[in-house]
Amino acid sequence: MLFTSVRCFAAPSPAAALLALLTWVAxxxxxxxxxxxxxxxxxxSLAIAGKLPVAPAGVTDLAFGxxxxxxxxxxxxxxxDKARQLDGQRVRVLGFMVHQDHVASGKMILAxxxxxxxxxxxxxxxxxxxxVVSVTVPKFHDxxxxxxxxxxVLIGRLELGPSTESDGRVFHLRxxxxxxxxxxxxxxxx
Amino acid sequence: xxxxxxxFLTGSALLAASAASSLADPVVSRLTPPSLLFSTGVEGEPxxxxxxxxxxxDLQATVRPDPGQLITSAxxxxxxxxxxxTVTLVPCDTARLPAxxxxxxxxxxSVSNAGVHTLAVTAxxxxxxxxxxxxxxxxxxxxxxxxxxKNVIYLIGDGMGIAHRTAxxxxxxxxxxxxxxxxxxxxxxxxxxxxxxxxxNSIITDSAPGxxxxxxxxxxxxxxxxxxxxxxxxxxxxxxxxxxGEYLGRTEGKALxxxxxxxxxxxxxxAFGSHTQDRGAGTGICDGYLDEQVAKSNLRVLLGGGRKWxxxxxxxxxxxxxxxxxxxxxxxxxAWKVNPGATDPTRNLLGDFQSAGFTYAPTxxxxxxxxxxxxxxLGLFAFSNMNVAKDKIDGRRGTIPAGATHPVVDDYGLPxxxxxxxxxxxxxxxxxxxxxxxxxxxxxxxxxxxxHNMDSERWLVETVEFDKAIGVAKKFARDNPDTxxxxxxxxxxxxxxxxxxxxxxxxxxxxxxxxxxxxxxxxTQLRDQVVGTYDAANFPMYSLANDGYPVTTDIDYKLLIxxxxxxDRYEDWLTNPFPVKDSQQIAAAFPAGSLYATYPADxxxxxxxxxxFITGQVPGSSAVHTGSxxxxxxxxxxxxxxxGILDNTDVYFLVMQSVLGGAKDKx
Numbered sequence: 001m002l003f004t005s006v007r008c009f010a011a012p013s014p015a016a017a018l019l020a021l022l023t024w025v026a027x028x029x030x031x032x033x034x035x036x037x038x039x040x041x042x043x044x045s046l047a048i049a050g051k052l053p054v055a056p057a058g059v060t061d062l063a064f065g066x067x068x069x070x071x072x073x074x075x076x077x078x079x080x081d082k083a084r085q086l087d088g089q090r091v092r093v094l095g096f097m098v099h100q101d102h103v104a105s106g107k108m109i110l111a112x113x114x115x116x117x118x119x120x121x122x123x124x125x126x127x128x129x130x131x132v133v134s135v136t137v138p139k140f141h142d143x144x145x146x147x148x149x150x151x152x153v154l155i156g157r158l159e160l161g162p163s164t165e166s167d168g169r170v171f172h173l174r175x176x177x178x179x180x181x182x183x184x185x186x187x188x189x190x
Numbered sequence: 191x192x193x194x195x196x197x198f199l200t201g202s203a204l205l206a207a208s209a210a211s212s213l214a215d216p217v218v219s220r221l222t223p224p225s226l227l228f229s230t231g232v233e234g235e236p237x238x239x240x241x242x243x244x245x246x247x248d249l250q251a252t253v254r255p256d257p258g259q260l261i262t263s264a265x266x267x268x269x270x271x272x273x274x275x276t277v278t279l280v281p282c283d284t285a286r287l288p289a290x291x292x293x294x295x296x297x298x299x300s301v302s303n304a305g306v307h308t309l310a311v312t313a314x315x316x317x318x319x320x321x322x323x324x325x326x327x328x329x330x331x332x333x334x335x336x337x338x339x340k341n342v343i344y345l346i347g348d349g350m351g352i353a354h355r356t357a358x359x360x361x362x363x364x365x366x367x368x369x370x371x372x373x374x375x376x377x378x379x380x381x382x383x384x385x386x387x388x389x390x391n392s393i394i395t396d397s398a399p400g401x402x403x404x405x406x407x408x409x410x411x412x413x414x415x416x417x418x419x420x421x422x423x424x425x426x427x428x429x430x431x432x433x434x435g436e437y438l439g440r441t442e443g444k445a446l447x448x449x450x451x452x453x454x455x456x457x458x459x460x461a462f463g464s465h466t467q468d469r470g471a472g473t474g475i476c477d478g479y480l481d482e483q484v485a486k487s488n489l490r491v492l493l494g495g496g497r498k499w500x501x502x503x504x505x506x507x508x509x510x511x512x513x514x515x516x517x518x519x520x521x522x523x524x525a526w527k528v529n530p531g532a533t534d535p536t537r538n539l540l541g542d543f544q545s546a547g548f549t550y551a552p553t554x555x556x557x558x559x560x561x562x563x564x565x566x567x568l569g570l571f572a573f574s575n576m577n578v579a580k581d582k583i584d585g586r587r588g589t590i591p592a593g594a595t596h597p598v599v600d601d602y603g604l605p606x607x608x609x610x611x612x613x614x615x616x617x618x619x620x621x622x623x624x625x626x627x628x629x630x631x632x633x634x635x636x637x638x639x640x641x642h643n644m645d646s647e648r649w650l651v652e653t654v655e656f657d658k659a660i661g662v663a664k665k666f667a668r669d670n671p672d673t674x675x676x677x678x679x680x681x682x683x684x685x686x687x688x689x690x691x692x693x694x695x696x697x698x699x700x701x702x703x704x705x706x707x708x709x710x711x712x713x714t715q716l717r718d719q720v721v722g723t724y725d726a727a728n729f730p731m732y733s734l735a736n737d738g739y740p741v742t743t744d745i746d747y748k749l750l751i752x753x754x755x756x757x758d759r760y761e762d763w764l765t766n767p768f769p770v771k772d773s774q775q776i777a778a779a780f781p782a783g784s785l786y787a788t789y790p791a792d793x794x795x796x797x798x799x800x801x802x803f804i805t806g807q808v809p810g811s812s813a814v815h816t817g818s819x820x821x822x823x824x825x826x827x828x829x830x831x832x833x834g835i836l837d838n839t840d841v842y843f844l845v846m847q848s849v850l851g852g853a854k855d856k857x
Contacts, residue, residue: 038787072603074552076505113787130507162504172506
């Protein structure tokens, strides 16, 4: 069993929310054998099964597959209209935390499937896909965000456009998670 | 006798020399171009470094002074005469070298008279002590006679050994009663030779030196192309060797074309257009195509994947970075008269190519409508490696893998990619407008990449695609008889061979792959009862669709492939519906409705249900290159020069003989 639960990093209490979801997601539903490490497929299945609560007011669900136009044009990737409209808005995204060797305080990377980077070996040439999201986790502003395997549901404000993070990577998607005072716990309560 | 001496010396003398060096500092620990004379003290053949008359190459030595001393000057000597020009003392910064070690460097030297030449370096340190070391190199002249070759087409099936060819022939052309029903295009060529493939530092080469030898005539260390090794960490400052495109562009006005199904920064294409010790430095390599090769090699065609290097880092999908960029040392740029470049991840290289007059084709459709008078062509059909032929063909046919909603190419967001024969035809159309002729390199890249993955059907169909590109080149040579066509590889990949054929139907194979039957071991179910050897293999017979590719690669009683250089894998013999994940792709940006996220990460993550596990003989998660000789077949003018069992660096000199000296059409 590669993973058995959906976990959530949303405030006010990430740990509590994580544990809450651990208790209500049926392990069989999210087994690797049925869904694999595919965030969007998992999100869809949970929604269909009624296992993913409706996003709270003011929060829009956004899937990785909704980020870029396909097929690709003659140059680079382009955001979809939906993604552009959500720039600066609060969104909910289900994904996987990238397992990094070196992490900056208060930062993590969310990806559409499980990924591991090895900065010591490859520097920044580790080929993270362009759809990954740089996530700021206010609660961990002074320390590393602990690696949390398995799917995560994050709620925060979306920002689009290129920006270079402290490690030198250029990200085109960022999320700033709600801070502890935000009232998002209902979104993940069982 | 000399052979024994080499064995002894290479095994022990270097260590002895190293131990003795502490008594005789300063010390020359490297002399470039490399030679056995310098390394072992033994003169004579084989000569490690060989050049054409007038071909440019850098002279360099690594010199470490006594403690507390500095190297103050150095002089290079060829045949006992001092070499004119500026000698720059380049600081060495690799690990394990003492402080103040430097590399006296003299750039862009050349020698015009054929024969063996001695090379010496003399260096002096601050207290006046000097050191001298000697080596040698050979200049290979050309002999006038016969007719000169105007156009050279290298077709490199990356990783394509003898068995890749044989297997593709069985699948593509068919075989009955012991006879191939038709030859491959690469079979029906005039001459054949075998080539040894070792690199400068290993019996097992990678693609960088494996291909660069065709471009430079010389060996390189693994990961290096267009250069000799040095003792600095900088990726683009190594001692250079002039490339075939640069030499023939300078002396003959020929144009250069590079066509690949890989990312254009990949080792084989870059071996024809870059000088670096790091085959992974994609930003710098691709910048160099425009900044150096357009001027120096008359680069006129560049087709393949790799768009991510050409987009500013601010564009989504770009991979440009400072870490993979290049800035040439001023002394190098000045001596070779090239643009030193800049660290510029935000550069719009694609726009710069267009400003330089290149027509840009992002798709097959655009490629097919390039203006007939175009003289410069850039095609970037994928962000990294292009999809393999099987997946491109499935995309054109609309074939959707079981459980998916669309073809594999749609998962990559790039459904309209050309096949290699279409790219080759477009390249020849442009290059043939250069009156002095051209050098074109065409690479079937994923023969190697899919052999690494032990994805038999994917490299098989890739080889079929490659053979069709050979057909295009041969037709051009028939229409333009002053053209030489060479089909070869850079090395063998994966220890591929044909082990037999399945003795069960495809339906039976599917059932065996889906689950283990109670009481039967996986070995019994998927090996003992499936793999037919000798007589039981018979002759697997595939049929072709109208598009010229197999209707299916999952026929009853199908061809079975084994791997001698295999990593761990599960095997069920069925065509894998999805390729192994390629981390360099952007496909992960398109998970909606796609199954990309569940593509197998490596060969131990697929074919698992049948539980037939094959233990690898090599570590890691993919099969590896092997050290066996590789075949070369040749046709057109000059083909009769390519016979026997030769060194891979010989290819370059035989090509140059045909271009500069000429060749008889017949023996």
